[in-house]
Amino acid sequence: MRRDELVDLNAFLAVAEEQSFTRAAARLGTSQSALSHTVRRLETRLGVRLLTRTTRRVSATEAGERLLQTLVPALDSIAGEIASLSELSERPSGTIRLTASEHAAQTLIWPALKRLLPDYPDIEVELAIDSGLTDIVAERFDAGVRLEETIARDMIAVPIGPPLRMAVVGAPDYFARYPCPRSPQDLSAHQCLKLRMSSSGAIYAWELEKGRRSLRVRPEGPLTINNAAMLRQAALDGFGLACVMEDQIMDHVAAGRLVRVLEDWCPPFPGYHLYYPSRRNASAAFRILVEALRYRG
Structure with a gap:
């Protein structure tokens, strides 16, 4: 392949x-x-149209999609090999692209990066905050961070945090109007705050478990929010019960701003994992990041 052909293919991929x-x-x-001009030159040489242009966006044609299916893995493989050459340098270097939820980024990734980056000035990290189930291969991320249960089986998954727990909470002002629920069945008489999941668009079903009993409770109430921080604020303001991550509300519980209920129905579950394709050629910089994030509890 001539050098100008590789340049043309890279231009098409970027668009x-x-x-x-x-x-x-x-x-x-x-x-x-x-x-x-470069893309038109490539289309002329191949004799097919690769891109459809409109006033608002550019998208790949059927021929373009077929080319992308071959081009993306090939260029990723080349990029991986180039990145692995950093092992020959005394100082690991390169850019690492990560995607993670806001909660994982705040509680695990940023604390690790604060420790790591000052010691490795040639390593760059791009962190994309996204609660959806991102296709890291298609979006060309080096790795993602999600809960273990959502990770595809063909990925390598490395635990990076402790087990997590959910907590059902409400404000004292709310419980002045409604009795504390003693069992999940009591939730039908309560105003439950609903969280719409950005990954699927569905309402999050509260997963409650006690002993051998497991229940998925569909919350019912007048308020639906797609952001966990706003859901927590609505609970603090007395608008209903919220089911949120335990670590996000413990300070409020300790200060008496929130009251926790159904605690015996909220057991721990496996926490966040860093995941990446098994075929990935891990650079020295990437291996350093994995070790910085790895949970050793």
């Missing part, structure tokens, strides 16, 4: 991923007109 000639040109450090 397809960014879905915009403007953003792709900024990413590649070139002009929009030059990039458009």
Whole structure:
């Protein structure tokens, strides 16, 4: 393959991923007109149209999608091999792209990065906060952080945090109007705050468990929110019961701003894991990050 052909393919990949000639040109450090010319040259050479252009976005045609299916793994493999060359350097270097939920980023990833980055000035980390179930291969992330139960079986998964627990809480003002629930069945008489999951668009069903009994309770109430912090605030303001991560409310419980109920129905479950494709060629920088995040409790 000639060098100019590889340049053309890289230009096409950037436009397809960014879905915009403007953003792709900024990413590649070139002009929009030059990039458009490069893509047209590739389409002319191949004899097929690779991209469909509209006033709002750019998307791959069927031929373009077929090319992407071959191109993305090939270029990822090349990038992995290049990154692995950092082992020959005294100082690990390179860019690592991660995706994680806001909770995992705040509680686990950022504390690790604060310790790691000052010691490795040649390592760059790009962290994308996203609660959805991101396809890290398609989006070209090096790794993602999610709960173990949501990770595909063909991924390598490394535990990076302790077990977690959910907590059902309400404000004292709320319990002045409603009795404390003694069992999950009592929740039907309560105003429950609903969390809409960004990954699926569904309402989160409260997963309660005691001994051998497991229940999935669909919360019922007048308020639905797609953000955990706002859900917690609604509970603090007395609008209903919320089912949230335990570590996010313990200070409020200790201060008396929230009251915890059904605690015996909220057992611990496996926490966050770093996951990445099994075929990934791990660079020295990536291995250092994995070890910095690995949970040893």
